[in-house]
Amino acid sequence: MTPVNPIIEARQTAIAAGKGAYLADDSRREIRICAGTACHASGRVALKKAVDAALAERGLAKKVAVIETGCHGFCEQGPIMVLRPQGIFYPRVQPKDVAEIVDTSVVGDGIVERLLYKDPATGRPVAAEREIPFYALQTRIVLGLNGKIDPFSLDDYLAHGGYTALTKVLAERDPSGVIDQVERSGLRGRGGAGFPTGRKWRTSRANPGDVHYIICNADEGDPGAFMDRSVLEGNPHSVIEGMIIAAYAIGADNGPVAGYVYVRHEYPFAVERLRAALDQARERGLLGTNILGSGFDFDIRINQGAGAFVCGESTALTASIEGLRGMPRGKHIRTAAHGLWGQPTNLNNVESYANVPWIINHGAEAFTAVGTDTSKGTKIFSLTGKVVNGGLIEVPMGTTLRKVIFDIGGGMLPGRSFKAVQLGGPSGGCLPSSLLDEPIDFESLLAAGSMMGSGGMVVVDDSTCMVDFAKFFLKFTAEESCGKCVPCRVGSTRMLEILERISAGEATVDDIDLLAELADDVAEGSLCALGGSAPNPVLSTLRYFKDEVMAHVLEHRCPAGVCRPLIRYTIDEKACTGCRACVSACPSAAITGERKQPHILDQALCIKCDACRQACRYDAVRVESGALAPAGRRRK
Amino acid sequence: MADSNGNGNGKRPRTAVQAGGVEAALRGSALYEVLKGIDFERRQLVGKSPGVGLLDLTEKPGGGYNCYACTLCERVCPVDAIELEYCPEFPEQPFDAEAARAAALAAGPGESCGAASACVMGEKPAFVQVPVDMRLLDPVIAGIRSGSGLIEAMHATQEAYGYLPRVALEAIADEMHLDFSRVYGVASFYSQFRLKPVGKYVIDVCMGTACHVAGAPLVLEAFSQELEIPVGDTTADGLFTLQTVNCVGACALAPVVRLGSDETFGRMGPSEARRLVRRLRKQEQEATR
Numbered sequence: 001m002t003p004v005n006p007i008i009e010a011r012q013t014a015i016a017a018g019k020g021a022y023l024a025d026d027s028r029r030e031i032r033i034c035a036g037t038a039c040h041a042s043g044r045v046a047l048k049k050a051v052d053a054a055l056a057e058r059g060l061a062k063k064v065a066v067i068e069t070g071c072h073g074f075c076e077q078g079p080i081m082v083l084r085p086q087g088i089f090y091p092r093v094q095p096k097d098v099a100e101i102v103d104t105s106v107v108g109d110g111i112v113e114r115l116l117y118k119d120p121a122t123g124r125p126v127a128a129e130r131e132i133p134f135y136a137l138q139t140r141i142v143l144g145l146n147g148k149i150d151p152f153s154l155d156d157y158l159a160h161g162g163y164t165a166l167t168k169v170l171a172e173r174d175p176s177g178v179i180d181q182v183e184r185s186g187l188r189g190r191g192g193a194g195f196p197t198g199r200k201w202r203t204s205r206a207n208p209g210d211v212h213y214i215i216c217n218a219d220e221g222d223p224g225a226f227m228d229r230s231v232l233e234g235n236p237h238s239v240i241e242g243m244i245i246a247a248y249a250i251g252a253d254n255g256p257v258a259g260y261v262y263v264r265h266e267y268p269f270a271v272e273r274l275r276a277a278l279d280q281a282r283e284r285g286l287l288g289t290n291i292l293g294s295g296f297d298f299d300i301r302i303n304q305g306a307g308a309f310v311c312g313e314s315t316a317l318t319a320s321i322e323g324l325r326g327m328p329r330g331k332h333i334r335t336a337a338h339g340l341w342g343q344p345t346n347l348n349n350v351e352s353y354a355n356v357p358w359i360i361n362h363g364a365e366a367f368t369a370v371g372t373d374t375s376k377g378t379k380i381f382s383l384t385g386k387v388v389n390g391g392l393i394e395v396p397m398g399t400t401l402r403k404v405i406f407d408i409g410g411g412m413l414p415g416r417s418f419k420a421v422q423l424g425g426p427s428g429g430c431l432p433s434s435l436l437d438e439p440i441d442f443e444s445l446l447a448a449g450s451m452m453g454s455g456g457m458v459v460v461d462d463s464t465c466m467v468d469f470a471k472f473f474l475k476f477t478a479e480e481s482c483g484k485c486v487p488c489r490v491g492s493t494r495m496l497e498i499l500e501r502i503s504a505g506e507a508t509v510d511d512i513d514l515l516a517e518l519a520d521d522v523a524e525g526s527l528c529a530l531g532g533s534a535p536n537p538v539l540s541t542l543r544y545f546k547d548e549v550m551a552h553v554l555e556h557r558c559p560a561g562v563c564r565p566l567i568r569y570t571i572d573e574k575a576c577t578g579c580r581a582c583v584s585a586c587p588s589a590a591i592t593g594e595r596k597q598p599h600i601l602d603q604a605l606c607i608k609c610d611a612c613r614q615a616c617r618y619d620a621v622r623v624e625s626g627a628l629a630p631a632g633r634r635r636k
Numbered sequence: 637m638a639d640s641n642g643n644g645n646g647k648r649p650r651t652a653v654q655a656g657g658v659e660a661a662l663r664g665s666a667l668y669e670v671l672k673g674i675d676f677e678r679r680q681l682v683g684k685s686p687g688v689g690l691l692d693l694t695e696k697p698g699g700g701y702n703c704y705a706c707t708l709c710e711r712v713c714p715v716d717a718i719e720l721e722y723c724p725e726f727p728e729q730p731f732d733a734e735a736a737r738a739a740a741l742a743a744g745p746g747e748s749c750g751a752a753s754a755c756v757m758g759e760k761p762a763f764v765q766v767p768v769d770m771r772l773l774d775p776v777i778a779g780i781r782s783g784s785g786l787i788e789a790m791h792a793t794q795e796a797y798g799y800l801p802r803v804a805l806e807a808i809a810d811e812m813h814l815d816f817s818r819v820y821g822v823a824s825f826y827s828q829f830r831l832k833p834v835g836k837y838v839i840d841v842c843m844g845t846a847c848h849v850a851g852a853p854l855v856l857e858a859f860s861q862e863l864e865i866p867v868g869d870t871t872a873d874g875l876f877t878l879q880t881v882n883c884v885g886a887c888a889l890a891p892v893v894r895l896g897s898d899e900t901f902g903r904m905g906p907s908e909a910r911r912l913v914r915r916l917r918k919q920e921q922e923a924t925r
């Protein structure tokens with residue numbers, strides 16, 4: 001065996017024996033508060049204060065550990081608090097309830113039933129985190145430790161088996177053997193295209209250069225996706241470990257290697273935690289020169305983006321690190337050969353790297369046992385939109401959309417029906433309910449006209465207009481187009497103009513043909529995949545929701561009641577109680593009426609801002625379009 | 637230039653300022669024949685269109701142009717993309733910059749384009765530049781010396797000033813031995829970099845997918861109406877800046893609005909947006925009293 005850092009070894013056995021895996025019967029009391037971005041926004045700071053105060057009052061401040069973890073995934077229920085060792089899950093915890101929880105479940109062994117999560121299917125409260133359907137139906141390989149460990153503590157990661165994969169790799173001293181193993185596992189890139197990771201590493205290794213660069217793509221620009229952020233926030237060391245292993249495999253016997261993480265500037269917590277994790281890793285000899293006494297040198301720098309979606313594209317990303325405008329170049333020269341500073345470069349997504357330690361620890365065969373023929377392992381999705389349980393979901397590849405949206409996600413909001421699910425962000429497409437039983441893997445999604453993308457999954461119901469939705473994505477790509485090539489820059493804008501005409505009821509049937517034709521040209525002619533995939537949301541809408549599009553064109557009607565030029569607000573006299581809530585909400589003084597008398601809405605003054613409908617508690621404000629019956633819109 | 641609409645057919649004239657001079661350059665060539673069907677007059681230029689199309693002059697409400705022919709644009713353009721020439725289409729009106737300038741001065745004393753550093757109008761600019769404390773830049777320069785990249789340096793500068801002052805960018809360009817146009821080009825490419833000072837309260841409305849389907853456009857519009865500024869602007873009292881952000885990743889709370897760097901509001905609607913602005917305004921009034 002190679003000499004492996006004795007500190008690590010000793011620590012690992014000691015802590016592992018004491019603490020063990022998740023929910024192991026250890027007697028230490030612990031309060032875990034989710035410190036992910038969503039829980040932060042729902043008030044985890046106040047919650048932590050209340051918990052600290054409650055513990056101090058009872059003289060428990062030293063005895064009960066309070067750990068701020070990464071994202072638990074069940075963002076809808078934030079701020080989330082989990083108590084150990086029982087594993088009791090308290091959702092949406094208010095500071096005023098903390099004292100009761102501490103008395104009952106920390107000092108005592110009881111459960112505050114009224115504060116528990118209630119299974120919407122049965123209405124019954126569920127106490128244990130692992131029994132909540134949202135968690136019980138997932139398979140968490142990458143997110144396994146998210147929400148369980150303290151992201152600021154390297155020891156916590158070590159205690160849960162962290163860096164064992166690295167020690168194993170360093171001990172075996174067989175860099176190309178590592179690549180073999182990753183290749184056998186069938187791991188494919190989680191950043192969008194699904195390129196086999198092992199093959200990418202091999203190519204990069206085979207290309208000569210002064211330095212080999214190992215880059216982690218944490219740009220995560222898809223609006224509505226937050227998987228990578230959550231991994232970085234919750235378990236940054238897993239990504240670092242994966243990167244070190246990749247660096248070792250590609251460069252240990254192949255000249256110098258250097259690493260970069262390119263992370264969005266919009267993710268301050270992720271940057272902070274990653275930075276702390278890198279410092280700790282350096283301190284313990286896991287990064288820097290002579291890693292764990294193996295003679296292998298490698299270090300990682302953080303590079304922050306500055307709000308350009310296109311910088312997720314590999315060549316734009318390297319340009320951005322070099323301090324240039326993030327403009328992609330043609331891919332006839334591969335990044336693997338000429339990437340950052342002209343050197344061979346390996347670029348992988350956060351989730352791709354985070355899978356690597358698991359594969360090394362459990363073996364390629366264990367990984368291939370999960371998933372489908374062509375797509376192995378699991379995939380994390382950020383499930384958002386009009387579902388009951390929004391949050392982070394990790395499932396085996398091949399799981400059906402229905403299972404994810406209805407069983408784990410809890411289905412649609414009350415009174416609403418499923419309309420479409422959008423996968424792959426601005427490069428993906430919308431799938432209708434007839435495709436709900438499709439398995440989620442790279443090939444099936446592509447065949448259906450969507451794509452895996454990085455894992456954003458946005459569910460929309462009958463209150464969303466598909467034309468408006470397609471317009472949203474196209475507007476995004478048109479704005480984010482870097483401007484370098486004409487098909488993307490001009491083409492996306494012209495397509496957007498057509499969509500705007502459709503949603504204004506001004507389009508003709510010819511416009512629809514022109515739109516489809518333009519879509520093909522943009523996809524064909526663009527320099528990078530940004531333009532190449534920009535037409536997908538439009539094409540999938542034309543493919544699956546043509547009726548809705550044609551209603552705009554032929555009948556000047558927006559069935560969902562969203563497209564502003566085609567709708568009007570009215571007040572249903574029978575339902576109106578005359579409470580004046582809408583009168584005071586209206587910013588343009590378009591609504592008048594006496595108390596207890598039905599109110600009157602003046603169409604000439606109405607700016608269609610929706611404030612009245614949101615203020616009305618009696619469903620008396622209606623949105624009408626065309627001659628059709630009132631349609632609801634954008635229920636909050 | 638006020639009445640340079642010489643062709644008299646009510647069509648907008650070609651402007652004197654022409655980026656790249658596409659049509660003129662092409663005229664007579666074979667390519668021109670191929671391209672002549674293309675609408676060169678198309679008013680709406682697609683953003684980020686390098687070298688293709690026309691720079692257009694804005695008109696005064698009562699007729700005529702806002703342009704004083706000060707030629708400032710030509711001289712301050714960081715990448716030398718603008719060349720002033722008289723428009724070949726209007727030979728009867730050769731471009732006489734001196735005469736135009738004199739006419740402009742006579743017509744509208746007190747009006748200025750506001751560019752402090754290079755103004756040729758010979759009058760005090762209405763917009764006084766905020767003084768920039770260059771000492772705040774020292775750590776940034778030190779960072780560059782210890783190996784930080786351009787974008788990293790810009791982030792640090794924005795952290796120090798709240799935006800990227802031109803003088804700071806010039807200093808960075810000097811330090812890194814880069815053309816100013818190159819530095820400026822990077823600053824203008826990335827949406828997170830601001831080239832103007834921001835207000836005390838920066839309101840970021842999330843425009844992610846989940847927020848969009850939950851009604852973020854209505855929230856954004858309510859902010860814009862209540863503050864009476866377009867998106868991207870700062871109120872005249874310097875209190876509020878209204879911006880959008882692509883996705884903050886708190887999708888479960890959509891629509892999300894971020895105030896400054898650490899306050900986040902979830903499940904917003906147009907009424908909540910207006911209330912938030914009113915509350916902050918009131919708070920400010922009370923504080924100043």
Ligand SMILES: Cc1cc2nc3c(=O)[nH]c(=O)nc-3n(C[C@H](O)[C@H](O)[C@H](O)COP(=O)(O)O)c2cc1C
Nearest residue numbers: 189190191217220221312313314348349352529530
């Ligand atoms: C416009 C555009 C944006 C992209 N954004 C991301 C991103 O945010 N994160 C990411 O991991 N990959 C993104 N990609 C894909 C990357 O180019 C690249 O394929 C990926 O990072 C490779 O890693 P993987 O093999 O591990 O998937 C984007 C691609 C394009 C064309």
